[in-house]
Amino acid sequence: MSYETYFQNKREQHLDELKQFLTIPSVSALSEHKKDMIDAAKWVAAKLETAGLEKVEIIPTGGHPIVYAEHIQAPGKPTVLVYGHYDVQPVDPLHLWETPPFEPSIRDGKLYARGATDDKGQLFLHVKAIEALLDQENKLPVNVKFCIEGEEEISSPNLPAFMKDNADKLAADVVLISDTSLLAKGKPAISTGLRGLCSLEVTIATANTDLHSGTFGGGVPNALHALVSLLASLHDGQGRVAIDGFYEGVPELSSDMREEFLKQDHDDEQLRANLGLEALYGEEGYSFVERTGARPTLELNGVYGGFQGEGTKTVIPKEAHAKITCRLVGDQDPARILDRIAAHLESHVMPGARLVIKRGEQARAFNMDPSHPMLQKAADAYEQVYGTRALFTKDGGSIPIVETFSRILQAPVVMMGFGLPDENLHAPNEHFNLDNFDKGLLTIVAFLKQL
Amino acid sequence: MSYETYFQNKREQHLDELKQFLTIPSVSALSEHKKDMIDAAKWVAAKLETAGLEKVEIIPTGGHPIVYAEHIQAPGKPTVLVYGHYDVQPVDPLHLWETPPFEPSIRDGKLYARGATDDKGQLFLHVKAIEALLDQENKLPVNVKFCIEGEEEISSPNLPAFMKDNADKLAADVVLISDTSLLAKGKPAISTGLRGLCSLEVTIATANTDLHSGTFGGGVPNALHALVSLLASLHDGQGRVAIDGFYEGVPELSSDMREEFLKQDHDDEQLRANLGLEALYGEEGYSFVERTGARPTLELNGVYGGFQGEGTKTVIPKEAHAKITCRLVGDQDPARILDRIAAHLESHVMPGARLVIKRGEQARAFNMDPSHPMLQKAADAYEQVYGTRALFTKDGGSIPIVETFSRILQAPVVMMGFGLPDENLHAPNEHFNLDNFDKGLLTIVAFLKQL
Structure with missing residues (x-):
């Protein structure tokens, strides 16, 4: 059966499971949610187990636990380390939510809940992609490790030390993270830089x-x-x-990078109007996407x-x-x-x-060369599913843990995001477009099969 | 009987009366004290009546009333308009008061209460000085008018209009105000400028x-x-x-003014240390007293x-x-x-x-030439009582109503203060040194007799 059909058949069940996950108020910043954090870690561990992963562990840290799992049965094949986080942002101001943040609800093809896109929804895609591969093919095309933390929203205070202490255990040929966004609906992007x-x-x-x-x-x-x-x-x-x-x-901007930025076809005037600005402003000689992405x-x-x-x-x-x-x-x-x-x-x-x-x-900046084969394969996977090749972008924001992964594990990091920029991350009415839920599952499967 | 003896005999009675005045919580800023404001105005009016003043009036305004009184029985003599205010500052933070702000108490020769020095205590001196002159001599050496407002601590919103509308009624040869301070104990000062x-x-x-x-x-x-x-x-x-x-x-500082500033013998280093400053700071070429007084x-x-x-x-x-x-x-x-x-x-x-x-x-700045005869006579009066001639100073602060008096009534203003700089105006534990209470009565009498 095609993966399209497989995921179509399982769609209702998958969404029900994700909704379960989203009802756990795993707010890492608030000590009153300490037990919820453990519940969320257990939930992730159980789903990894069900999916067919092995050596599933809930590892205590000085803060919230890390969930680890692996499936190392593809000798000679690359090892993929999937990173994600089961913790979520606080929900204030609560009165601005149209439906309660921990009572997931679907409206207009969007799943509303705190964590829907950041990062429970996106992390869930990886669990179900692995499950699908094992269901359909009884084996995985690559070796897989999962490292899912519960402290991303509070700056990952314990993960770097865990990484250093467990560099062998976590060793991988590529780190795969879905915690970012497409450029816009139907416009996939792979971030090759974080400030x-x-x-x-x-x-x-x-x-x-x-x-x-x-x-x-x-x-x-x-x-x-x-x-x-x-x-x-x-x-x-x-x-x-x-x-x-x-x-x-x-670094000075290379003409290649400038060309890549140009491809984003960023609408400065639209942005200016949306933000109510008199004018954009910044360093002379650079465009908005260059200023925020590479300066x-x-x-x-x-x-x-x-x-x-x-x-x-x-x-x-x-x-x-x-x-x-x-x-x-x-x-x-x-x-x-x-x-x-x-x-x-x-x-x-x-x-x-x-x-x-x-x-x-x-935190240091993170940078990858878009010509890296892992990034090119990720772009291929997007192209296969979305019908359009992913652009290579630079993000203005900082995800310090990405640079830490790349430095400690000496591995390329593929940021394969399935969110959209307007999905209200960290804000009331966070949601996840289910169109990208469906495409995300297929893109991950396509990527893993190509490695 | 000498005025020294007269005031000595009456001292206990005067202090009892002043304490009565100070028990009225006439906080102009707080609407809950509206009735207290009227009580305070009535109290002032009654004391002016008792002192022997005539045409005593309580005049309503858009805010708190103005008390007016006069004694015009010295034809050919100058007319003195006494200004003061019966309203006081709020008392917060209440817990820092050693004794309650509206329960006057005398400790170490100081009368503690909200309004003791600003301005009930100083205003009271003028009422009792007039009463003494009438008691002792059955007439006044000058014509006298009183204009006592209840809105000084809230920037006198109604007095300027009242002044304009009643310029004839208030017309005077000199405006006399006791709402400022000596430079220090035993060092009288007459402010000839306000910023x-x-x-x-x-x-x-x-x-x-x-x-x-x-x-x-x-x-x-x-x-x-x-x-x-x-x-x-x-x-x-x-x-x-x-x-x-x-x-x-x-205006450029004249050498006369610079000399007058020098006489203050201001201790810059002491001030720097008291305020915990690394250094004083300001416009080059000017001393601290010049910077704050005349720049x-x-x-x-x-x-x-x-x-x-x-x-x-x-x-x-x-x-x-x-x-x-x-x-x-x-x-x-x-x-x-x-x-x-x-x-x-x-x-x-x-x-x-x-x-x-x-x-x-x-608000415009206010300035008087120290050589003005009215100021010189005020300095004489201080010298007579304090044994030391008043210095002519410039205040850095602003009392807009002073400039308004001078402009609308076209009269010199004598700021004959009897407070001390450390008497906690506008702060907890406001007080009035009774030594200056005694000397103040005598100085006012001396001034009026010299005119």
Whole structure:
């Protein structure tokens, strides 16, 4: 029986199972859901078992458990490590959900529930693809390992150490992840790059108390003046980051990459209108998709100090704060970037202002050459199912664990996403288009059979 | 009987009366105290009556009433208009008061209560000084009018219109106000200048929603970037305001004024240490007392936008806000200054950012020449009682009603304060040093007798 027919026959049963999975409120960020996390891990383990995988384990970590399973019966064939996560984002604001987040419901060909697309729905596709292959052919065309974590939405605090300690167990020829999106309906995409990240918090302190601007204004340092002039010095007037050495390790865009970006046929004007912007803005000489996909950036995410209430308060605030993140590309080293930012801030801070810098996250950028055979085979699989070849894109966001997989396992990572950009990830009314549910199963099967 | 003896004999009675006044919680800002406001106005009216003043009136306004009284029986003599206010500041945070704010208590020669020094205690001195003169001499050396309002702590919304409508009734040769402080214990001061004020709120808007810094960072305008670069452009690196024409109407400091400022013998190092500052800061070429007393300033009182919670949020905020006030001197016109700031902001705002400016308060600076005979007579009176001549100072703060009196009534204003700078005005444990209560009565009597 064709896989189309097979999945058609099983469709109702598959959706019922996925709905079960989606009723478990496995919110990793909230300690009240600790038991739900274990239930979700058990659910995944049981389904892997049923699918025919072996050595299924629920492995405790310092946080939520990791589910491991394998099927190593194809000697001489490549080994595929499937990564996914069974944890989900919190659901607030609850009142904006049209149906409750943990009561899955299908409307207009879309399955609504928290985790429907990120990542329970997409992870589920891999379990059912393996099950289908074993059902239909009694064997797998490749060796398969599953590594499913419960902490992706809280930055995977335990997975990197687990990976290092179990590098042999996890060793693979390719890491396969479905936790991203198509470019648009019917336009498959394979991300070959993710930006890295580093973050810091900046505090400027001047006095030991807030001061009256009548009595002291003009005669004492104002923490807000010091902060805004310091923050303004971080960019030049052409949209570039004005920190010495910030662009070290940033590769120039090759004409191949520029061509690949052009293929996305991105509608800048549509985006501008959708977001209500006067104009797009960024580094001169680059398009929007280049700026967000292949160029680093430094963003102020929060700035605050002094009076925020209604009306006027004639206060000179004693301190002021900023939260900053950078997105990194190429070989930019997050630790070195933080050093350079700190050096810039220290040398630009105005006299009379005390500067405190608190460093936060650090993650390197991830990059793969689109010509890698694994990526080409993934593109073939998409083409077979969607009738159109996947584009190779660069994502502006950061999934630090992808770079960690690639570095520790020394394996290519194929990000074979089946979501859509407007499926409300991390927001109310998250959903998963069932058209991509169906096509996703077929694409995974096609990919594994080609390896 | 000497006035010293007279006031000594009456001291207990006077303090009992003042304590009565201080038990009335006449907080003008809080509508729940509306009846207390009327009680306080009635109390003042009754005391003015008892003191021997005539035509005592409680005059309704759109807000809290004004108390008027007069004693016009000294033909050919100057007319003194005494201004004061019977309303007080709110008392929060209540738990920091050592004794309840409306249960006056005397400790260490200080009378503790909300309003003790600002302004019930100081206003009371004028009532009792007049009563003493009438008691002892059966007549007054001058003509006297009282104009006591109940809205000073909420910016006197009704008094300017009342003044305009009743300019003849209030006409005077000098306005006498006791609502300020000595420089320090035993160091009387007469303020000959108050800075003006103007305020505005600035909003920068970019997108119609907050955006993810991964997906959009580097490709769209960031409201915080636009705001900090705009705000940073408001000052140069030498502590000056960098707005075209800002200093128009600012008088150069005369050598006389500089000498007068020097006499204050201000301890910059002590102030720096007290406030926990690394260094004082301000316009080059001016001392601290000159910067705050005789130079204009533009202060950021509040700046906010984006994420303020714990940790990191990779957001590009859609809007950002700033609250700004200027202190003005000399002939700076607040409306014109607001125009100039707006023009600066509009011409410096970064492309892609929408600017919204909301204008707030406007008040002109107040200035008197210290050589004015009325001020010299006030200094004489202080010298007689305190044994040391009052210094002529400039206050950095703004009391807009002073400039309004001077402008509408075309009369000099003598700010004859008897408070001390550390008496916790507007704060918990407000108090009034009774030494200055005693000396204040004598100084007012001495002043009136000299006119």
